[in-house]
Every structure is written in C-alpha cells, then in structure tokens.
Amino acid sequence: MTMLAVEGVSVAFGGVRALDQVSFEVAAGQVCGVIGPNGAGKTTLFDVVSGLRRPSAGRVSVAGRDLTGVSPVKRARAGLRRTFQRTQVFGRLTVADNVLAALDWHGGGGGLAADLVGWPGRRRHEGERRERVTEVLRLCGLDGLRDAYAAALPVGQRRLVELARALADWPALLLLDEPTSGLDAGQTAHLGEVVRSLDTTVLLVEHDMGFVMDTCDRIVVLDLGKVIATGTPAEISENPVVRAAYLG
Numbered sequence: 561m562t563m564l565a566v567e568g569v570s571v572a573f574g575g576v577r578a579l580d581q582v583s584f585e586v587a588a589g590q591v592c593g594v595i596g597p598n599g600a601g602k603t604t605l606f607d608v609v610s611g612l613r614r615p616s617a618g619r620v621s622v623a624g625r626d627l628t629g630v631s632p633v634k635r636a637r638a639g640l641r642r643t644f645q646r647t648q649v650f651g652r653l654t655v656a657d658n659v660l661a662a663l664d665w666h667g668g669g670g671g672l673a674a675d676l677v678g679w680p681g682r683r684r685h686e687g688e689r690r691e692r693v694t695e696v697l698r699l700c701g702l703d704g705l706r707d708a709y710a711a712a713l714p715v716g717q718r719r720l721v722e723l724a725r726a727l728a729d730w731p732a733l734l735l736l737d738e739p740t741s742g743l744d745a746g747q748t749a750h751l752g753e754v755v756r757s758l759d760t761t762v763l764l765v766e767h768d769m770g771f772v773m774d775t776c777d778r779i780v781v782l783d784l785g786k787v788i789a790t791g792t793p794a795e796i797s798e799n800p801v802v803r804a805a806y807l808g
C-alpha cells in the first residue's frame with residue numbers, strides 16, 4: 561500500500577524552479593530518504609509535504625487522501641507528524657511526561673467533567689496512555705530515562721525524546737528534518753537503529769550520506785528541483801547520474 565504519494569509537484573521562487581514536476585511514492589512501513597546537493601529542493605519538498613508551503617502544481621496524498629490544500633494542523637489530525645532540526649521538547653518535563661503530553665492533545669474523552677469526577681472510562685484511557693508511553697520509550701531506547709528531565713539530556717537523547725513524542729499516537733507518516741544534525745557518530749548510529757526498527761512510514765531529509773545509506777529502504781535524489789533517481793541505497797550509490805550530480 562502506498563502511504564505517501566507526491567505527484568507532479570512544482571514550486572517556483574521567481575525564476576527559480578525549486579521543485580519541477582516532482583513525483584515519487586513511499587510504501588507503508590518504508591523509510592524513504594531525500595538527498596541532493598545544496599539547493600536541490602529538499603527543504604522545499606519537506607515544506608510542501610508538511611503543509612508549510614503550497615505547491616503551484618501537483619498533489620500530495622497520505623493514505624490515499626489528498627492533503628494538498630490542507631493546513632498543517634489538519635494534516636496533523638490526518639496522522640502526519642514531523643520533527644525539527646532544532647529539537648523541540650519540554651525541558652522542564654520528564655521524558656515520560658514529554659511523551660504523555662504528545663498524546664494529550666487527543667484528550668482522554670469526556671472533557672473537564674470526566675477529569676473532575678475521575679470517570680471510569682477516563683481512568684481506562686489513562687491506563688492505555690501510560691502503556692503507550694512505556695511502549696514508545698522502549699521503541700526509542702529511552703526506558704532507562706523515563707524520569708529524567710529532558711533539559712538535562714544530551715542532544716542525542718533529546719532527539720530521541722522528540723522522536724518518541726512524534727511516534728506517540730501512531731502517526732501514518734513521520735517526517736524527519738535533518739535528524740542527525742548536532743549528533744556525534746555514536747548518537748547517529750543509535751538513531752539509525754531506532755528508525756530502522758520502526759513500523760512507521762518515514763520520509764527524511766538528511767545530509768549525512770552514511771546515515772541515509774544505512775537507514776533508508778529507498779532514496780529519492782533531487783537535483784535542481786528534479787528527481788534524478790530513485791532506488792535502494794545500493795542502486796543509488798552505483799548510479800552514475802547521481803555521482804555526476806554530487807561531483808558537480
């Protein structure tokens with residue numbers, strides 16, 4: 561099943577074609593990396609998929625639903641989650657509470673009255689939510705840190721907390737913007753292991769080629785706004801067109 565479909569997407573800034581008829585698909589459960597030289601259009605593509613920028617032509621669909629003209633907030637309701645280059649976690653909350661807060665926006669059901677009377681349905685929801693927090697912390701290798709304050713963690717672990725937050729309510733599609741930025745080699749390797757172990761569909765933009773090659777099932781290569789290649793890491797690393805674009 562196709563989870564993300566980008567079809568004929570174009571964006572122009574004045575005379576610059578940042579994206580020119582970009583099309584590709586990501587199958588459910590796959591990790592897809594977008595790479596390309598500086599100015600290739602990676603950030604613009606990310607902004608189009610996450611809803612920050614509307615394309616002048618083309619369509620973006622998630623799980624068969626056309627989201628092209630839909631706001632970022634409504635995309636989030638449709639199951640799209642993203643992380644940012646600069647981590648966005650609540651420093652004064654514990655790791656577990658950071659993840660719980662990411663689940664909270666669905667509400668526990670029943671509103672304020674349910675909060676006040678400790679409605680049994682609400683208590684059941686609460687138990688399920690705490691189970692999900694535990695599960696997500698395990699997925700992200702954060703079990704041992706659930707009671708640590710996020711502000712006290714090194715950047716590699718804060719990045720994992722952000723990932724855990726994004727995963728908390730079972731996203732349909734997870735967008736990772738330069739996930740390794742600021743991480744050392746060990747932290748990058750650990751993040752790659754976590755991302756590979758997920759069942760979630762992931763689209764990531766990343767400069768670290770080693771990370772992309774090790775982590776992604778498929779790679780989309782952009783150059784000057786166009787898709788010049790798609791394929792497995794092995795296919796991409798052997799592709800002469802890709803090599804030429806990078807050697808410039």
Ligand SMILES: Nc1ncnc2c1ncn2[C@@H]1O[C@H](COP(=O)(O)OP(=O)(O)OP(=O)(O)O)[C@@H](O)[C@H]1O
Nearest residue numbers: 573576577578596597598599600601602603604605
């Ligand atoms: N807001 C903007 N106004 C004008 N031109 C822009 C704007 N944003 C991007 N561009 C241009 O569009 C093209 C694609 O830029 P984009 O930032 O998407 O590339 P990128 O692949 O993310 O590059 P980098 O690897 O350097 O981050 C570039 O030529 C860039 O100069």
